[in-house]
Amino acid sequence: xxxxxxxxxxxxxxxxxxxxxxxxxxxxxxxxxxxxxxxxxxxxxxxxxxxxxxxxxxxxxxxxxxxxxxxxxxxxxxxxxxxxxxxxxxxxxxxxxxxxxxxxxxxxxxxxxxxxxxxxxxxxxxxxxxxxxxxxxxxxxxxxxxxxxxxxxxxxxxxxxxxxxxxxxxxxxxxxxxxxxxxxxxxxxxxxxxxxxxxxxxxxxxxxxxxxxxxxxxxxxxxxxxxxxxxxxxxxxxxxxxxxxxxxxxxxxxxxxxxxxxxxxxxxxxxxxxxxxxxxxxxxxxxxxxxxxxxxxxxxxxxxxxxxxxxxxxxxxxxxxxxxxxxxxxxxxxxxxxxxxxxxxxxxxxxxxxxxxxxxxxxxxxxxxxxxxxxxxxxxxxxxxxxxxxxxxxxxxxxxxxxxxxxxxxxxxxxxxxxxxxxxxxxxxxxxxxxxxxxxxxxxxxxxxxxx
Amino acid sequence: xxxxxxxxxxxxxxxxxxxxxxxxxxxxxxxxxxxxxxxxxxxxxxxxxxxxxxxxxxxxxxxxxxxxxxxxxxxxxxxxxxxxxxxxxxxxxxxxxxxxxxxxxxxxxxxxxxxxxxxxxxxxxxxxxxxxxxxxxxxxxxxxxxxxxxxxxxxxxxxxxxxxxxxxxxxxxxxxxxxxxxxxxxxxxxxxxxxxxxxxxxxxxxxxxxxxxxxxxxxxxxxxxxxxxxxxxxxxxxxxxxxxxxxxxxxxxxxxxxxxxxxxxxxxxxxxxxxxxxxxxxxxxxxxxxxxxxxxxxxxxxxxxxxxxxxxxxxxxxxxxxxxxxxxxxxxxxxxxxxxxxxxxxxxxxxxxxxxxxxxxxxxxxxxxxxxxxxxxxxxxxxxxxxxxxxxxxxxxxxxxxxxxxxxxxxxxxxxxxxxxxxxxxxxxxxxxxxxxxxxxxxxxxxxxxxx
Numbered sequence: 048x049x050x051x052x053x054x055x056x057x058x059x060x061x062x063x064x065x066x067x068x069x070x071x072x073x074x075x076x077x078x079x080x081x082x083x084x085x086x087x088x089x090x091x092x093x094x095x096x097x098x099x100x101x102x103x104x105x106x107x108x109x110x111x112x113x114x115x116x117x118x119x120x121x122x123x124x125x126x127x128x129x130x131x132x133x134x135x136x137x138x139x140x141x142x143x144x145x146x147x148x149x150x151x152x153x154x155x156x157x158x159x160x161x162x163x164x165x166x167x168x169x170x171x172x173x174x175x176x177x178x179x180x181x182x183x184x185x186x187x188x189x190x191x192x193x194x195x196x197x198x199x200x201x202x203x204x205x206x207x208x209x210x211x212x213x214x215x216x217x218x219x220x221x222x223x224x225x226x227x228x229x230x231x232x233x234x235x236x237x238x239x240x241x242x243x244x245x246x247x248x249x250x251x252x253x254x255x256x257x258x259x260x261x262x263x264x265x266x267x268x269x270x271x272x273x274x275x276x277x278x279x280x281x282x283x284x285x286x287x288x289x290x291x292x293x294x295x296x297x298x299x300x301x302x303x304x305x306x307x308x309x310x311x312x313x314x315x316x317x318x319x320x321x322x323x324x325x326x327x328x329x330x331x332x333x334x335x336x337x338x339x340x341x342x343x344x345x346x347x348x349x350x351x352x353x354x355x356x357x358x359x360x361x362x363x364x365x366x367x368x369x370x371x372x373x374x375x376x377x378x379x380x381x382x383x384x385x386x387x388x389x390x391x392x393x394x395x396x397x398x399x400x401x402x403x404x405x406x407x408x409x410x411x412x413x414x415x416x417x418x419x420x421x422x423x424x425x426x427x428x429x430x431x432x433x434x435x436x437x438x439x440x441x442x443x444x445x446x447x448x449x450x451x452x453x454x455x456x457x458x459x460x461x462x463x464x465x466x467x468x469x470x471x472x473x474x475x476x477x478x479x480x481x482x483x484x485x486x487x488x489x490x491x492x493x494x495x496x497x498x499x
Numbered sequence: 500x501x502x503x504x505x506x507x508x509x510x511x512x513x514x515x516x517x518x519x520x521x522x523x524x525x526x527x528x529x530x531x532x533x534x535x536x537x538x539x540x541x542x543x544x545x546x547x548x549x550x551x552x553x554x555x556x557x558x559x560x561x562x563x564x565x566x567x568x569x570x571x572x573x574x575x576x577x578x579x580x581x582x583x584x585x586x587x588x589x590x591x592x593x594x595x596x597x598x599x600x601x602x603x604x605x606x607x608x609x610x611x612x613x614x615x616x617x618x619x620x621x622x623x624x625x626x627x628x629x630x631x632x633x634x635x636x637x638x639x640x641x642x643x644x645x646x647x648x649x650x651x652x653x654x655x656x657x658x659x660x661x662x663x664x665x666x667x668x669x670x671x672x673x674x675x676x677x678x679x680x681x682x683x684x685x686x687x688x689x690x691x692x693x694x695x696x697x698x699x700x701x702x703x704x705x706x707x708x709x710x711x712x713x714x715x716x717x718x719x720x721x722x723x724x725x726x727x728x729x730x731x732x733x734x735x736x737x738x739x740x741x742x743x744x745x746x747x748x749x750x751x752x753x754x755x756x757x758x759x760x761x762x763x764x765x766x767x768x769x770x771x772x773x774x775x776x777x778x779x780x781x782x783x784x785x786x787x788x789x790x791x792x793x794x795x796x797x798x799x800x801x802x803x804x805x806x807x808x809x810x811x812x813x814x815x816x817x818x819x820x821x822x823x824x825x826x827x828x829x830x831x832x833x834x835x836x837x838x839x840x841x842x843x844x845x846x847x848x849x850x851x852x853x854x855x856x857x858x859x860x861x862x863x864x865x866x867x868x869x870x871x872x873x874x875x876x877x878x879x880x881x882x883x884x885x886x887x888x889x890x891x892x893x894x895x896x897x898x899x900x901x902x903x904x905x906x907x908x909x910x911x912x913x914x915x916x917x918x919x920x921x922x923x924x925x926x927x928x929x930x931x932x933x934x935x936x937x938x939x940x941x942x943x944x945x946x947x948x949x950x951x
Contacts, residue, residue, distance in 0.1 A: 065852040086728045094848045096856040118728075207694065216691035219732055221673060238690050239668035242659065275757070276538045276570075278750035280671055280732050297749050298730035301756060305727070308760030309842065315767065316831075316838040324843035325853065328863045335835050336868050342831045343872055346824040347879070353820045360812070360819050367812050367819035368805045371935070372798040374823070379768075379794040383787050386768040390761065391776035396546045400517040401777065404548040411780045416788050420795055427799070483823070 061091050068099060077106050085111070089118035096325050113139050117147055122323040125154045133159060137166040140175075144218075145192040146299060149178045177292060186270045187263035189303070190284045192293040193217040196226045197250055199233055204246035206236070219296035221280040225254045232260045232283055232291045260285045263292055267303050272395060274300045311389060314471035317341070345476060349374070349483035356491035359498060365432045366494050369441055373490045376420060377448035377482030384409045384456025385474050392460060392470070406457045413453030417446040436497050444490035451485045452478075513543050520551060529558050537563070541570035548777050565591050569599055574775040577606045585611060589618040592627075596670070597644040598751060601630045629744060638722045639715035641755070642736045644745035645669040648678045649702055651685055656698035658688070671748035673732040677706045684712045684735055684743045712737045715744055719755050724847060726752045763841060766923035769793070797928060801826070801935035808943035811950060817884045818946050821893055825942045828872065829900035829934030836861045836908025837926050844912060844922070858909045865905030869898040888949050896942035903937045904930075 067076045080088065080103060088111065092100055104127070107115070116127055116139060128136070128151060136155070140148045140163060152160045152175070164172050174192040181187020195216065197206050206223065210216070222235040234254035244253050260283040261270060274282070274297060281296045309320035317338030323330075353360075353370070360367050388405070391397045397405065421442035429438040455478055460470035463477070519528045532540065532555060540563065544552055556579070559567070568579055568591060580588070580603060588607070592600045592615060604612045604627070616624050626644040633639020647668065649658050658675065662668070674687040686706035696705050712735040713722060726734070726749060733748045761772035769790030775782075805812075805822070812819050840857070843849045849857065873894035881890040907930055912922035915929070 062852060094853060096853055210694045213695050215695055220691060239672060242662045243665050243667055275753055301727055301753060304753060304756055312764045313838060316835045318835060318838055322839060324839060324848045328860050332864050332867050335864055336871060339828060339831055339868055339872055342828060346827040350820050350824055357816045361816045364809045364813045368802050371823060372802055375794060375798040376791060379791055383768045383770060386765060386770055387774060387776060396776045400514060401546060401548055408780050412784050412787055415784050416791055419788060420791055
């Protein structure tokens with residue numbers, strides 16, 4: 048249910064606070080901050096350069112900080128968590144859902160995690176350690192233990208009276224979970240069923256049982272696919288024995304979907320999906336430097352290929368003018384194939400059964416587009432340099448490079464994945480190394496043959 | 500609530516069906532298809548090359564097709580919709596939610612849309628045309644008119660009795676919507692409140708009113724942000740007068756989030772986010788060709804810069820060996836900045852207030868990393884060619900190009916957006932054109948000066 052003001056008004060708040068920080072009194076800023084919801088405050092912090100962030104952090108009270116911190120993206124959150132003492136951390140965990148506590152604990156040093164766990168109530172500690180046992184990127188790591196369970200033998204009227212004893216239901220509760228005495232999962236009782244079926248019906252008669260609960264060890268990307276395909280709002284999670292651990296809610300799945308998609312986009316530039324837009328220069332520089340260094344090595348590799356053909360270039364300097372075109376067209380064609388295959392893998396479309404068809408289509412597209420643009424380029428080169436040998440050489444090199452690009456673009460992500468290297472991260476840089484090397488080699492090699 | 504089998508079992512189904520299509524009888528295939536849910540069938544279709552798709556489409560019955568079609572991604576869906584006659588289309592719309600009907604109608608020729616609308620019941624037509632009035636990418640276009648509304652004066656017991664008269668509630672109903680006699684939005688009655696508060700309480704006493712409903716003309720990306728920030732399952736949508744139109748549910752918002760994220764990733768390679776992984780060669784080739792053609796023009800631009808310096812390259816052929824390094828490092832550095840800024844814009848982080856800080860950080864990072872790798876490259880070039888003039892030239896050119904890359908990467912997406920050009924699509928290609936041209940010009944220009 049809506050709780051906050053609209054998006055545009057958040058932007059207004061930010062502009063207002065920014066102006067006050069420039070020219071207003073601290074008292075005015077403090078007042079403006081006090082009227083913001085934790086979500087709005089988190090957005091203002093996210094959209095602020097480091098200095099503004101620390102001013103705002105100092106100005107808001109301790110209780111506002113606690114509410115704010117869970118709304119922050121991971122990168123900024125860990126920065127502030129590192130500054131909190133154990134006592135504050137324990138207090139923070141008291142208001143959060145299990146999966147959010149676990150996310151925070153996983154960002155802390157082990158020693159602090161232990162201290163926070165010891166300070167918790169027995170019941171809370173038990174619930175948190177149950178979820179902590181599963182890796183962060185599995186269904187278990189997304190599980191919230193805060194659920195309402197019912198037994199199959201009750202009537203709906205009994206369930207309704209039982210719910211009245213609660214002050215509220217856990218967020219995103221769309222179903223109660225039906226379990227037996229040993230907490231083994233039996234089925235779901237959707238609230239919609241509870242509200243529309245006669246009160247003297249038993250839970251057993253109306254519960255949904257064609258629903259497979261999620262195994263705690265299922266990968267989070269598969270969890271996201273199940274939610275997307277079935278339009279779930281929440282789903283029960285069970286351990287290997289079928290015992291209920293808790294449930295996963297759509298808000299956490301939305302975060303997984305956003306992060307997975309951002310990972311492909313950011314990874315192509317060697318960046319992390321949690322990257323803070325306003326990270327300091329000191330934090331940003333080394334992360335970017337590493338990626339530039341890797342690229343320098345691949346660029347040197349391409350240069351060393353050109354180096355082999357110095358004599359040919361010395362004879363026909365037009366080759367130096369045209370050679371980047373062959374490499375560039377291969378890079379673009381390859382990245383198109385790579386993008387389609389990485390996305391197809393992420394959506395679970397690609398398997399051994401259809402990879403052959405996909406590769407043959409990519410090669411066919413590569414040949415047709417290679418022929419088309421090779422012809423165009425041959426014409427341009429011939430008119431430009433008045434030498435039809437160079438037309439033939441660039442056309443042949445382009446066709447070779449576009450076919451290479453199609454094969455590399457389709458096979459690389461699959462090969463990298465098999466080697467447990469992330470294709471979203473390494474795919475692009477490996478691909479352009481291949482298309483540069485092959486492009487320069489084909490073009491200059493053919494030229495050496497024809498101009499020898 | 501869970502309705503289908505797990506992800507891995509869907510993959511098993513696909514392998515099984517594929518094997519049967521290779522070696523089994525049609526009867527066996529037909530039988531295997533019959534046990535699949537519409538969602539599983541859609542996944543098998545999505546993951547199949549065109550020929551397999553048509554075999555499956557022929558084998559499943561007409562009623563299975565109707566259920567299947569709404570589960571298919573847009574690109575494949577429009578292919579099958581184009582083959583259906585008006586009668587089938589009307590039948591199809593009878594089982595769908597308003598926003599899904601509208602999505603389908605928007606994919607059809609205007610004339611067919613008119614025919615389908617005319618064949619609908621008056622009530623359905625009224626609801627569908629209300630939503631059709633809003634552009635596809637606004638809150639209005641995502642709106643589902645199927646809602647349950649209550650009046651503020653009723654007691655919760657009356658509401659409970661009213662719900663019992665329904666056979667079921669619309670999917671993803673987490674709140675009833677409170678309206679007055681004129682259908683003006685007043686607030687929300689969460690099911691959780693209905694189930695936990697005393698039955699003699701009135702709706703007015705417990706309804707949530709600190710919730711701003713969504714305006715029908717709000718952009719869909721802003722709708723997604725509101726859902727993400729507030730962990731909503733559904734939210735009411737109102738027109739300019741505050742009259743209730745319907746509600747948006749999280750499943751449609753998840754699609755928006757997925758599509759927006761895919762758009763950035765696919766757009767960088769000139770591809771559409773709805774791209775069908777298994778589109779035919781005939782469909783794929785022209786789409787890719789266009790992007791390759793645009794890239795050829797930019798590559799020719801870079802070549803024409805090199806062409807200016809033929810005499811210098813003729814004198815010092817080592818320049819031809821090293822020049823791609825300068826261009827490539829600029830391209831990589833620029834794409835890092837571009838990626839951070841495009842993501843920051845998508846998340847609503849970047850505004851006039853903080854753009855200055857962001858640009859100055861990018862330039863600082865560019866200078867530091869430029870100096871670092873320029874130094875490394877100067878050493879390598881000196882050792883390689885035994886000429887320290889070339890070391891100085893490549894180092895200076897790299898620093899110039901990395902600073903250019905930082906400025907271009909930060910300003911391009913903002914400039915393109917102001918010109919109403921999509922940065923996700925045009926950003927990368929424009930950026931590398933700039934870093935290629937500046938890289939070649941700086942490197943060869945400096946060389947001409949020093950070797951003249």
